[in-house]
Amino acid sequence: xxxxxxxxxxxxxxxxxxxxxxxxxxxxxxxxxxxxxxxxxxxxxxxxxxxxxxxxxxxxxxxxxxxxxxxxxxxxxxxxxxxxxxxxxxxxxxxxxxxxxxxxxxxxxxxxxxxxxxxxxxxxxxxxxxxxxxxxxxxxxxxxxxxxxxxxxxxxxxxxxxxxxxxxxxxxxxxxxxxxxxxxxxxxxxxxxxxxxxxxxxxxxxxxxxxxxxxxxxxxxxxxxxxxxxxxxxxxxxxxxxxxxxxxxxxxxxxxxxxxxxxxxxxxxxxxxxxxxxxxxxxxxxxxxxxxxxxxxxxxxxxxxxxxxxxxxxxxxxxxxxxxxxxxxxxxxxxxxxxxxx
Amino acid sequence: xxxxxxxxxxxxxxxxxxxxxxxxxxxxxxxxxxxxxxxxxxxxxxxxxxxxxxxxxxxxxxxxxxxxxxxxxxxxxxxxxxxxxxxxxxxxxxxxxxxxxxxxxxxxxxxxxxxxxxxxxxxxxxxxxxxxxxxxxxxxxxxxxxxxxxxxxxxxxxxxxxxxxxxxxxxxxxxxxxxxxxxxxxxxxxxxxxxxxxxxxxxxxxxxxxxxxxxxxxxxxxxxxxxxxxxxxxxxxxxxxxxxxxxxxxxxxxxxxxxx
Ligand SMILES: Cc1cc2nc3c(=O)[nH]c(=O)nc-3n(C[C@H](O)[C@H](O)[C@H](O)COP(=O)(O)OP(=O)(O)OC[C@H]3O[C@@H](n4cnc5c(N)ncnc54)[C@H](O)[C@@H]3O)c2cc1C
Ligand SMILES: Cc1cc2nc3c(=O)[nH]c(=O)nc-3n(C[C@H](O)[C@H](O)[C@H](O)COP(=O)(O)OP(=O)(O)OC[C@H]3O[C@@H](n4cnc5c(N)ncnc54)[C@H](O)[C@@H]3O)c2cc1C
Numbered sequence: 136x137x138x139x140x141x142x143x144x145x146x147x148x149x150x151x152x153x154x155x156x157x158x159x160x161x162x163x164x165x166x167x168x169x170x171x172x173x174x175x176x177x178x179x180x181x182x183x184x185x186x187x188x189x190x191x192x193x194x195x196x197x198x199x200x201x202x203x204x205x206x207x208x209x210x211x212x213x214x215x216x217x218x219x220x221x222x223x224x225x226x227x228x229x230x231x232x233x234x235x236x237x238x239x240x241x242x243x244x245x246x247x248x249x250x251x252x253x254x255x256x257x258x259x260x261x262x263x264x265x266x267x268x269x270x271x272x273x274x275x276x277x278x279x280x281x282x283x284x285x286x287x288x289x290x291x292x293x294x295x296x297x298x299x300x301x302x303x304x305x306x307x308x309x310x311x312x313x314x315x316x317x318x319x320x321x322x323x324x325x326x327x328x329x330x331x332x333x334x335x336x337x338x339x340x341x342x343x344x345x346x347x348x349x350x351x352x353x354x355x356x357x358x359x360x361x362x363x364x365x366x367x368x369x370x371x372x373x374x375x376x377x378x379x380x381x382x383x384x385x386x387x388x389x390x391x392x393x394x395x396x397x398x399x400x401x402x403x404x405x406x407x408x409x410x411x412x413x414x415x416x417x418x419x420x421x422x423x424x425x426x427x428x429x430x431x432x433x434x435x436x437x438x439x440x441x442x443x444x445x446x447x448x449x450x451x452x453x454x455x456x457x458x459x460x461x462x463x464x465x466x467x468x469x470x471x472x473x474x475x476x477x
Numbered sequence: 478x479x480x481x482x483x484x485x486x487x488x489x490x491x492x493x494x495x496x497x498x499x500x501x502x503x504x505x506x507x508x509x510x511x512x513x514x515x516x517x518x519x520x521x522x523x524x525x526x527x528x529x530x531x532x533x534x535x536x537x538x539x540x541x542x543x544x545x546x547x548x549x550x551x552x553x554x555x556x557x558x559x560x561x562x563x564x565x566x567x568x569x570x571x572x573x574x575x576x577x578x579x580x581x582x583x584x585x586x587x588x589x590x591x592x593x594x595x596x597x598x599x600x601x602x603x604x605x606x607x608x609x610x611x612x613x614x615x616x617x618x619x620x621x622x623x624x625x626x627x628x629x630x631x632x633x634x635x636x637x638x639x640x641x642x643x644x645x646x647x648x649x650x651x652x653x654x655x656x657x658x659x660x661x662x663x664x665x666x667x668x669x670x671x672x673x674x675x676x677x678x679x680x681x682x683x684x685x686x687x688x689x690x691x692x693x694x695x696x697x698x699x700x701x702x703x704x705x706x707x708x709x710x711x712x713x714x715x716x717x718x719x720x721x722x723x724x725x726x727x728x729x730x731x732x733x734x735x736x737x
Contacts, residue, residue: 168638223642226607227616250638255619258571258607267572267699270602278703285703290600291490295502295707302701342616343646346632350640361736383733395657401636407601408656416736426490427598433711437736439729448491454714455732457725467726475730 154187170248179209206327216334267301293430361385368421424449478531514594552669579612606653622658
């Protein structure tokens, strides 16, 4: 027993000197995902607390030019691997080169932004490495007695949180929900080491091929001050909600089914699988207030809801409740706003 | 095409309550349903079968009370259904869950496609699909819709940050189907009678799968829960604004201006 204890302590001491946090930096066509830099900022904070270091890992075809920004945003070491086979993200190829780096450097922690690519990469790596994986955490802390990472994982639509930790394996892993942590201001005085790594891939390692990609980056809903949120109650007719959004100088968000129908892009979804709003004002039209939606308006300062159903759950989540038909009320509301702004 | 569909039975999340004293989830009186995204996964598999022929087998890990939902999947059109049920499987994290599901898939034998939903509605980690692909050593197309077979390859439209990509994979492959990717069909009435009364459900336990008790359920998990907590609902005024549509509009306009 005492021998085991001793070994553990020795291991811990080594950790104190060399606690290394790996952060995956996701880029698409040369643009770094915001969440990667958010995670980097959080990793820096944890490393400073534990006296450890942050290593950012970046893959792509031509990504050397991105490494400077990464170093300035909080990494002590930036590892980048280049290959034409890594031009487009595919889980099989990325997981293979990433696994090799992890086995080589044996970091203590791996953090990945919970985009769709990040979640798939992390779940594949967890099995390859034999590691626990905490899902799209909304908070990360250090457990005081063990020094282990505690992740807050939202479930049941976001109203219930499981605080968990990795219990087996050599590495602790988590994906991190976008929009939770803050990016650090890039600091020109930070000098990170930039190092090219081998990306040992053969064409047959790439089992999937990206034939086409269409990405449009729009203003992020999470950063918008005023949002009109349209739900199924709008019956696919979005011209009035759009007009209202314009009148209040805000943008349009939707409940998920509207995006699933293809009426608006997916990044306009509010809720557990979309954005969490931080707006001052949200006007919620024809939305029932399901659990997976509600977590998205939790942090809004003032919520107005219009719904025909007086028992709707949405009224429990609103400051100003209107029981009525949105198609009857909106024309008057837009007229009122437009006349008073003249 | 031989397709397998991993289907979870989940509680209706809108009925879930949290016991603030015991710090546990209250499941009593909560209805179950086939996980929403898994209906989309099943529909994707069934519609490929209509075009290309083959079979669709549904696999679920869970307690015996899941049985009626597997029969429901059969009445929707699945050819076969397998329930993976053993006390030892309980309280699994995604590591242990995906291991059991992958082991069952291997036992079924050769396949072309494994379908999952993109997420469960309760745990919603979205980790099980990629984990299964890794255990099986097959490529994956996650968060996909518009799944087609072209020249014995799978092509799908995959949702990514800010847009989508069209991605192609060789077979066999694991596909996680986007929630809302299609409109799941209703159970067939005549088939339902057969599914409920005559269809013979396969049930496999830990021995049938040849797994070690230390590799499944709570023991086989790589994460542990320290505590559960609920996020308190924000305090809201809940003030009803009444009157004629004109009067309501005037009052709302004031609220909107005040919130600037
Ligand atoms: C894993 C998972 C993840 C999910 N993630 C999300 C997510 O991120 N975001 C999300 O939104 N959903 C999400 N969902 C779906 C969610 O559970 C609900 O199905 C969805 O939010 C319902 O959308 P809705 O409120 O617009 O539609 P409904 O529930 O159909 O509500 C429509 C409302 O409009 C009202 N109405 C109808 N006509 C009018 C009218 N003329 N005027 C005024 N009111 C009217 C009705 O009374 C009703 O309350 C998720 C589900 C799952 C399983
Ligand atoms: C609040 C909360 C937080 C959690 N956090 C974590 C965490 O951080 N890390 C972790 O490892 N586990 C976590 N879990 C446990 C995890 O939810 C369970 O492992 C669960 O058995 C499977 O994961 P999922 O429901 O998240 O599936 P997801 O990965 O979201 O499900 C995707 C798809 O996988 C398939 N699938 C999933 N489960 C089954 C099944 N039993 N049978 C058949 N097909 C299935 C379905 O096709 C489903 O649509 C958490 C659970 C809760 C309630």
